[in-house]
Amino acid sequence: MKIGSLKWLFGKNSEFWPTNMKTGMWAWVGHRLTGLALVAYVFLHLSFLSTASVGSGDFDSLMEVTSQPLFVAMDFLLVIVVIYHAMNGARVIMFDLGFGIRHQKLVFWICMAVAAVLIVGGLWAIWDLVFVPAGGA
Amino acid sequence: MTEERIATTKVAGTWAWFFQRLSAVLLVILLGIHLYVAHFMDVGSHTGDEALITFEDVSIRLDQLIYIAVDYSMLAMVLLHGLNGFRTVLFDFDMFAKRKKVVDRGLWVLGIGTLLWGIVILFPFLSGG
Numbered sequence A: 001m002k003i004g005s006l007k008w009l010f011g012k013n014s015e016f017w018p019t020n021m022k023t024g025m026w027a028w029v030g031h032r033l034t035g036l037a038l039v040a041y042v043f044l045h046l047s048f049l050s051t052a053s054v055g056s057g058d059f060d061s062l063m064e065v066t067s068q069p070l071f072v073a074m075d076f077l078l079v080i081v082v083i084y085h086a087m088n089g090a091r092v093i094m095f096d097l098g099f100g101i102r103h104q105k106l107v108f109w110i111c112m113a114v115a116a117v118l119i120v121g122g123l124w125a126i127w128d129l130v131f132v133p134a135g136g137a
Numbered sequence B: 001m002t003e004e005r006i007a008t009t010k011v012a013g014t015w016a017w018f019f020q021r022l023s024a025v026l027l028v029i030l031l032g033i034h035l036y037v038a039h040f041m042d043v044g045s046h047t048g049d050e051a052l053i054t055f056e057d058v059s060i061r062l063d064q065l066i067y068i069a070v071d072y073s074m075l076a077m078v079l080l081h082g083l084n085g086f087r088t089v090l091f092d093f094d095m096f097a098k099r100k101k102v103v104d105r106g107l108w109v110l111g112i113g114t115l116l117w118g119i120v121i122l123f124p125f126l127s128g129g
């Protein structure tokens, strides 16, 4: 594919240029990006688990690293990505079933409100793991 | 370029559409269980470090058949949903939409290959507990 032909994707007149996008488009772009990120994560996740095939010690030393606050914080990013994707996915399925499509914007913001609540719940669940030193709680 | 793009729904097909929704609903349930197990059942509790997951923790959990079933079905659903979704994205590009058969075969090989790999990955945990 020629670089020039990517103008429809990145150009100022493209439907994806930020100021050209409305709520529904943002929702879709977000859904697609989070979906792709999750696919990448599945492969990363499997490769981490596969260290156990080398030896239980290898797995445990990798888990020592991933239990550090920085990695738990990255886990939280994953939680945000999954919750956004799942809540917007629920919205898409709802429309397919014939509910709410006339109010797609409102439904989007309701889904995002639920997502926000779930994300705060997730933050609460991992708070100690990120901000309280191990063994100190 | 934009005008040349082929409608995705036509390329991807109705079954792909249906399974994307079915797997999505199942994933919500499976992910719910997965997150509950990982964060609220204190898998790492026996080391006193909640964030730390050890080989032993996983082995103990996987002594129960139900968790093996949950893990494997989640893997199957995530691959079905993730790769089927990826297929939709690919078909939005002419380059791939024109080569539907090649893309489909490639994704089946990748999906089944990854599923088998993922099944084998858990074996050390199953025999080591």
Ligand code: HEM
Pocket (backbone or CB within 6 Å): A031, A032, A034, A035, A036, A038, A039, A042, A082, A085, A086, A087, A089, A090, A092, A093, B020, B021, B024, B025, B027, B028, B031, B078, B079, B081, B082, B083, B084, B085, B086, B088, B089
């Ligand atoms: C938590 C449960 C999930 C729900 C409810 C969900 C829902 C959905 C739905 C309804 C679609 C179709 C969107 C459309 O046709 O416009 C979709 C697409 C997609 N999903 Fe998910 N999903 C979930 C989890 C995942 C996971 C774990 C992955 C990664 C492995 C993933 C990757 C994708 C991809 C790559 C697409 C295609 C995006 C696109 O066509 O733009 N999803 N999801």
